[in-house]
Amino acid sequence: MATHDKRYVIIGNGVAGTTAAETIRKNDPNGSIHLLTNEPYPLYNRVSLPRFLQGVIVEQKVMIRDFAWHEQRNINLVTETLAISVNTEERVVVTNTGQIYPYDALLIATGGWANTLNVDGAAGTKHIYNFVTLDDTKTIIERMQESKTALAYGGSFISYELCDGFAIRKLDTTWLMRGPYWLRSALDPEGGEVVDNIARKFGVEVIHGDEIESIISKNGVPAYAKTKRGREIPADMIGVGLGITLNTQFLANTPIEIRGGIVVNEFLETNIDGVYAAGDVAEFYDPTIGYHHTMGTWDNAMAHGRIVGTNMVGGHQAYLDVPTYTSPLFDVNIAVVGTAESNNPELEAVARREPGEKGNDNYRKLFLRDNRLVGVLMIGSPKGRKKLVELVKNQQVLATPEEREAVLTLK
Numbered sequence: 001m002a003t004h005d006k007r008y009v010i011i012g013n014g015v016a017g018t019t020a021a022e023t024i025r026k027n028d029p030n031g032s033i034h035l036l037t038n039e040p041y042p043l044y045n046r047v048s049l050p051r052f053l054q055g056v057i058v059e060q061k062v063m064i065r066d067f068a069w070h071e072q073r074n075i076n077l078v079t080e081t082l083a084i085s086v087n088t089e090e091r092v093v094v095t096n097t098g099q100i101y102p103y104d105a106l107l108i109a110t111g112g113w114a115n116t117l118n119v120d121g122a123a124g125t126k127h128i129y130n131f132v133t134l135d136d137t138k139t140i141i142e143r144m145q146e147s148k149t150a151l152a153y154g155g156s157f158i159s160y161e162l163c164d165g166f167a168i169r170k171l172d173t174t175w176l177m178r179g180p181y182w183l184r185s186a187l188d189p190e191g192g193e194v195v196d197n198i199a200r201k202f203g204v205e206v207i208h209g210d211e212i213e214s215i216i217s218k219n220g221v222p223a224y225a226k227t228k229r230g231r232e233i234p235a236d237m238i239g240v241g242l243g244i245t246l247n248t249q250f251l252a253n254t255p256i257e258i259r260g261g262i263v264v265n266e267f268l269e270t271n272i273d274g275v276y277a278a279g280d281v282a283e284f285y286d287p288t289i290g291y292h293h294t295m296g297t298w299d300n301a302m303a304h305g306r307i308v309g310t311n312m313v314g315g316h317q318a319y320l321d322v323p324t325y326t327s328p329l330f331d332v333n334i335a336v337v338g339t340a341e342s343n344n345p346e347l348e349a350v351a352r353r354e355p356g357e358k359g360n361d362n363y364r365k366l367f368l369r370d371n372r373l374v375g376v377l378m379i380g381s382p383k384g385r386k387k388l389v390e391l392v393k394n395q396q397v398l399a400t401p402e403e404r405e406a407v408l409t410l411k
């Protein structure tokens, strides 16, 4: 029996970590909670960063929590402090400031760092940006105000958000990606073309199947990006969306099981007693599809936070949810419900493209596992999304072409 109040340590104050801290406090009024982050801010909304980038909202609208919120709940928010190692035998977390935090229950909710552009000429050249944090966003906005040309690089959601921000701020924008179309992990050539057409309507030049070979700079700022196929793309600034590397490196000397992410069961427990993981960094067992995976969405991270907070206090709740992701895509919307993985051999996909509003096409793709609907991707009209979420939640059986067609055209 512990003779002291329970000590909770949470590494990472994103939506997973902060929601977990809030849930713990609701269920345990006495335990100590230390919430560590290398960033200088309380929780802010990463999903709102693109709208801040575009100038649609101001910085205050991005913030979700303030320092007082943590004080009122006796949650010790420790900012600008990086956890550098964990000792699971002694049950302590060590930080770069030399502090040692003992824990009875530890949550790792560290998300990922953005991969940087690693080509000739990039190191030492200014104005090449990742787009993950509030500070990234502020720096990009500053540079956009003095730039005329911009290059968005990559085939991910982040590259598209950068491209959207540049184009809406009226920069001459090029969008370059290695793959044959955008979001190739979920789309197909048809869906890719729908997205290209939308981007082109906003004056963006879209280039596929090519990659940056080097950055040619003048006085330390980019002049143009040279591609492998010999193009020279003028760019006063370059935004990079080349995926993230999950933040697990500081656990390298621990017995905590790590694959792509930190491996946890449906209760978000790792293989080590008292250690949990949640949010983007967790490779969690998902009973709805029957295997482990990672998921980089806000709703998923928040739901993880609630479940793991409950379990760290002594509960035993399984994570059972259908995550959804919705985002504006220039002047339309993109929505992802459940598991939408084109490269997953266990899933079958059927898609439909048809004329939509404002001269754009609507595109819808269903993902099925053993004839059961496990995911949907929608570009364009969001009509029918709520019903589709229900169908994915129920893993509706769609065995015949007629049943599938009915769902592809559901309004």
Ligand SMILES: Cc1cc2nc3c(=O)[nH]c(=O)nc-3n(C[C@H](O)[C@H](O)[C@H](O)COP(=O)(O)OP(=O)(O)OC[C@H]3O[C@@H](n4cnc5c(N)ncnc54)[C@H](O)[C@@H]3O)c2cc1C
Residues within 6 Å of the ligand: 011, 012, 013, 014, 015, 016, 017, 036, 037, 038, 039, 046, 047, 048, 049, 050, 081, 082, 083, 084, 109, 110, 111, 112, 131, 132, 133, 158, 161, 247, 250, 278, 279, 280, 281, 295, 296, 297, 298, 299, 301, 324, 325, 326, 327
């Ligand atoms: C620009 C952008 C737009 C997005 N848009 C959408 C959207 O439209 N819809 C959607 O569903 N999702 C979107 N996402 C993804 C969504 O924001 C993430 O899935 C979610 O924020 C993950 O939350 P998290 O708490 O797991 O991790 P994070 O939010 O990544 O938080 C982890 C925190 O831990 C800190 N940290 C890491 N390592 C350490 C350490 N060793 N010590 C201390 N602190 C550490 C990090 O700095 C960070 O503050 C977007 C993401 C970005 C960047």
